[in-house]
Amino acid sequence: xxxxxxxxxxxxxxxxxxxxxxxxxxxxxxxxxxxxxxxxxxxxxxxxxxxxxxxxxxxxxxxxxxxxxxxxxxxxxxxxxxxxxxxxxxxxxxxxxxxxxxxxxxxxxxxxxxxxxxxxxxxxxxxxxxxxxxxxxxxxxxxxxxxxxxxxxxxxxxxxxxxxxxxxxxxxxxxxxxxxxxxxxxxxxxxxxxxxxxxxxxxxxxxxxxxxxxxxxxxxxxxxxxxxxxxxxxxxxxxxxx
Numbered sequence: 001x002x003x004x005x006x007x008x009x010x011x012x013x014x015x016x017x018x019x020x021x022x023x024x025x026x027x028x029x030x031x032x033x034x035x036x037x038x039x040x041x042x043x044x045x046x047x048x049x050x051x052x053x054x055x056x057x058x059x060x061x062x063x064x065x066x067x068x069x070x071x072x073x074x075x076x077x078x079x080x081x082x083x084x085x086x087x088x089x090x091x092x093x094x095x096x097x098x099x100x101x102x103x104x105x106x107x108x109x110x111x112x113x114x115x116x117x118x119x120x121x122x123x124x125x126x127x128x129x130x131x132x133x134x135x136x137x138x139x140x141x142x143x144x145x146x147x148x149x150x151x152x153x154x155x156x157x158x159x160x161x162x163x164x165x166x167x168x169x170x171x172x173x174x175x176x177x178x179x180x181x182x183x184x185x186x187x188x189x190x191x192x193x194x195x196x197x198x199x200x201x202x203x204x205x206x207x208x209x210x211x212x213x214x215x216x217x218x219x220x221x222x223x224x225x226x227x228x229x230x231x232x233x234x235x236x237x238x239x240x241x242x
Contacts, residue, residue: 060202082115083116
């Protein structure tokens with residue numbers, strides 16, 4: 001046990017150092033791609049380019065003074081796809097007049113079929129919000145209360161488990177570096193705590209919109225710790241001399 005406590009990454013044979021380095025590089029690339037995917041998912045939520053606090057508030061808390069589809073087509077991310085003059089106004093008027101099925105078939109359905117259904121269908125990019133039938137459209141004519149709890153649960157349980165396993169690999173590698181013990185324990189522990197804080201804040205943002213600031217802080221902390229747990233072991237394996 002004492003020998004294991006004193007073991008350091010630079011003592012690994014070349015083949016093992018190469019394998020571990022490739023794993024760390026792949027995990028780092030995957031994290032960058034995941035961050036970019038997060039940007040693409042939410043950066044137009046408020047209708048403006050760039051990922052901001054406003055985007056996160058709109059995504060997780062919603063816009064309580066408006067319906068979900070109205071907030072998307074009037075100043076939101078779907079407005080750009082309604083290129084014909086008057087299409088947006090027709091949908092908004094239909095909602096204000098009671099969203100009747102008869103007028104949906106003659107007025108709204110053709111607009112959605114032409115501009116939206118190619119993505120908003122069970123097999124499309126926006127398959128979580130299909131708009132192929134009156135019943136499906138009615139689910140987004142309700143007040144926009146942000147991300148539903150069911151969607152949060154689906155995302156949270158897969159991400160917490162998968163990212164937790166990734167941190168197991170990173171923390172395991174970092175634990176054999178030459179960093180001082182108090183710092184090492186802090187770096188190893190914090191990612192798991194921040195992961196729970198991040199998804200906890202994402203859930204609570206549905207009730208308190210300003211908690212998105214905690215979500216941003218925890219996400220930034222995870223990114224920083226991710227980088228530290230990759231770069232320090234890489235340095236120890238290839239650049240550090242005992």
